[in-house]
Amino acid sequence: MSLRPLLLAAIFAALGLPVIAGxxxxxIPFSALNGWQDDDHAAALEAFKVTCGDMxxxxxxxxxxxAQQNPNARxxxxxxxxxxxxxxxxxxxxxxxxxxxxxxxxxxxxxxRYPIYGVPKEVRAGGLWKTRRDIEENQVLKGRGLELAWVENPADIFFLQIQGSGRVRLQDGTTIRLGFGGSNGHRYQAIGPHLVELGVLQEHEVSANRIRQWVLDNPEKGQEIVWENPAYVFFRRVGDVPSDKGPLGxxxxxxxxxxxxxxxPKYVTLGAPVWLEKGGSRPLNRLMIAQDxxxxxxxxQRADVFFGTGSQAGIAAGLTKNSGRMILLLPIQEARARISGQ
Known part of the structure; x- marks a missing residue:
């Protein structure tokens, strides 16, 4: 038996590379990256420096x-x-x-009147736990002191959980920050297809903004639709991130x-630069960093672009659902290892 696959697998493991069969x-030459010469490479380098020390x-x-020596970015x-x-x-x-x-x-x-919960001890132990319906309709966490904050409607909690982090503005003007704490272990099920089946939305109309608005406008039916997704996310207070910085990934x-x-992360090394070419009415060609x-x-070829904080960022994020391509930027040795390992 040839030792070459085993040696390549060992190299991949030593370099922290994912190995996916098939x-x-x-x-790809840099000259074939659409818009490469027009990007702000210095901004990409600053983002890369945030996490490269953890690689x-x-x-x-x-x-x-x-990178920490601030070279010419491009x-x-x-x-x-x-x-x-x-x-x-x-x-x-x-x-x-x-x-x-x-x-x-x-x-x-x-x-x-609606609580955002911290992580119960049962979830910390791992495995599957109660469903979204159990937690919200049957209130299995009520009275356990796990409430981190209270908000106006459950739809906001649902979409906060989809994003995985957020801020809560308190009535005295202060803000608390929440980050992902854990989940109940159930697989996420998109609710858009249910709305298409009901005839509420056409398939081409499905977006986060349209779904959220329908759930808000139809609270009882919307709640039933939301409960079709059994996954539930718990949060934690994040106190060491300056307000002018983004959430933790x-x-x-x-x-x-x-x-x-x-x-x-099965395909893309966390922290690696990635060239994104996203189509649609708002195309985006730029160097991104795989940090989440x-x-x-x-x-x-699946990715999520982080648009920032607040309602305007939410509108832009909700309108994004496009094709295109993404291309990894790998250190020379890693790139050669992948290509020669085919």
């Missing part, structure tokens, strides 16, 4: 040390990285996410608006 990798592997560590990426595209039969899909801001209270009031570092990308993940983000 992947086809293709080297493992000698080559990544060396590249991070060079020359840095073109000198030390090779664009590599993972080819797949699955169509590319790029969506958006953001950090919501909700009005709320630290105590239950007549206006703020999967690498426990602040995200950067329109530079952070949520990816599938998401339960709905699966596959080599």
């Amino acid at each position: 992947d086809t990798y293709q080297a 493992s592997g000698e080559e990544w560590e060396s590249l991070c040390a060079v 020359l840095y990426f073109e000198t030390f990285f090779q664009p590599v595209m993972t080819k797949t039969t699955e169509p590319a899909l790029f969506t958006g996410y953001y950090e919501p801001e909700l009005d709320g209270s630290l105590t239950r009031t007549g206006r703020f 999967a690498m426990n570092r602040s995200l950067t608006a329109l530079r952070t990308l949520a990816v599938d 993940t998401g339960s709905a983000i699966t596959g080599p």
Whole structure:
């Protein structure tokens, strides 16, 4: 038996590379990246520096040390990285996410009646736990002191959970920040298809903004639809992130608006630069950094663009559902290992 596959697998493991059977990798020249010459490479380098120090592997560590010296950004990426595209039969899909801001209270009031929960001890143990319906309709967590804040309606909690982090504006003008704390272990089920089946929306109309508005306008029916998704996210208070910085992502570092990308870590090394070419009415060609993940983000050509904080960012994120392509920028040695390992 040839030892070459085993040796390549060992190299991949040492470099922190994911190994996915059946992947086809293709080297792409920088000149073939649409809009590369027009991007703000310095902004991408600043975003890369936020998380590169947390990456493992000698080559990544060396590249991070060079980045901290503030080199010419475009020359840095073109000198030390090779664009590599993972080819797949699955169509590319790029969506958006953001950090919501909700009005709320630290105590239950007549206006703020719906709790955002911290993590119960049963969830910390892992495995499947109660469904969304159990938690919200049957109030299995009531009276356990897990309420982090209270907001106006359950739809806001549902969409906060989809985003994975957010801010709550209190009535005294202060703000608390919430980050992902854990989940009940159930698989996320999109509710858009249910609204299409009911004839509420046409398939081409399905977007986060349209779904949220329908749920708000139809609270009883909307609640039943929301309960079709059994997954539930719990939060934690985040107190060490400055208000002018983005929320913490999967690498426990602040995200950067329109530079952070949520990816599938099975295919993309967290912290790696990724060139994104997103189509649609609002095309986006720019260098992003893979600094986050998401339960709905699966596959080599699937990603979520972080749009920032607040309602305007939410509108832009909700309108994003486009095809295109994304291309990894890998250190030269890693790129050669992938391509030669086919």
